[in-house]
Amino acid sequence: MGPLDSFLPYLLNRAGARIAASFSEEVRSLGATLQMWRVLAALRDRDGRRMGDLSETTSIEVSTLTRLVDAMEQKGLVTRHRDAGDARAVMLHVTAAGRRLTERLLPIAERYEAVALAGFSAAETKTLKAALRRLYGNMEGLER
Amino acid sequence: MGPLDSFLPYLLNRAGARIAASFSEEVRSLGATLQMWRVLAALRDRDGRRMGDLSETTSIEVSTLTRLVDAMEQKGLVTRHRDAGDARAVMLHVTAAGRRLTERLLPIAERYEAVALAGFSAAETKTLKAALRRLYGNMEGLER
DNA sequence: TCGATTTATTTGTAAATGCAAATAACGAGG
DNA sequence: CCTCGTTATTTGCATTTACAAATAAATCGA
Secondary structure (H helix, E strand, C coil): CHHHHHHHHHHHHHHHHHHHHHHHHHHCCCCHHHHHHHHHHHHHHHHCCHHHEEEEEEEHHHHHHHHHHHHHHHCCCCCEECCCCCCCCECCCCCCCCHHHHHHHHHHHHHHHHCCCCCCHHHHHHHHHHHHHHHHHHHCCCCC | HHHHHCHHHHHHHHHHHHHHHHHHHHHCCCCCCCHHHHHHHHHHHHCEEHHHHHHHHHHHHHHHHHHHHHHHCCCEECCCCCCCCCCEEEEEEEEEHHHHHHHHHHHHHHHHHHHHCCCHHHHHHHHHHHHHHHHHCCCCCCCC
8 A cells, every 4th residue: 555546547547447358358349349339328328419418528639539439430330421511520329239239238237337336325426526527527628 | 318328337438438548648748548547557556566566556458567567567657577476477566657647647547536526525535436346346246 | 316397587579658749720819 | 701720530650568389487386
């Protein structure tokens, strides 16, 4: 126990890394990746989002997202459509196959959530999530 | 605000990503990277650690760490030494230049911590950090 | 002590990532 | 209704990353 594990970014990173590593491994057999799940989950919330919007909400760089979406399109999970109103923008839509995959990933995500939060009371969980949102908000504007 | 931002891994990831992005950008001018800071911080806690040990505590893959340490060695920040007792193991030691860089990075890290936790009481901060450690512990064994 | 197994690190190689430049379309001002 | 600056996305390219194989040394057991 040194000062290292008193640093918040460190604690945040290692917790996130562990969950990400486990989840990634588990969903590999479904032909999915963690990043794909993030995109699918974002589209599950609201379908027909722009690339930039998705980049913002998933924290995936736009150029990385472009190539990820290429792969997802190849797999038939999503389709690109030019925005009717603004021809610069691309709208992403989930396909039926994409929705089916999402429905298979969802219970896995929920299970991981349960494992990560084992022993946490509902109130503790709520407090933690609120703190993480607040923290995210505090870093606003400092983003590159 | 959809269910997406009720998922803990999502909240964890985006908060971590924001801090990481800002910090990375800021330390670039010092010739450092976030990963280098993680290694230096780990060595600040305890010098002369093994590669595997460092990999574990920094959440950086060993093969990635090898190449990162190559770069840090080139920059004269650290040195590799074979362990006298076990010739398979490599012990990493910080150099004087590495220590100087560490001392310059430390206040930056502290500032980021302060910004991230702006508005948090000491008790809230403590609770959050404890929760993150607990969460990390909960994922133990599920690691690949 | 020899051989087999395990452990620690590095290296090979392919995929993921991120920055910067390129492309394309919008919108404001003259 | 052009031209200029801005915005959205993609592409080029160099770096980072990760998995798997290779290397090397320790340990265990016959």
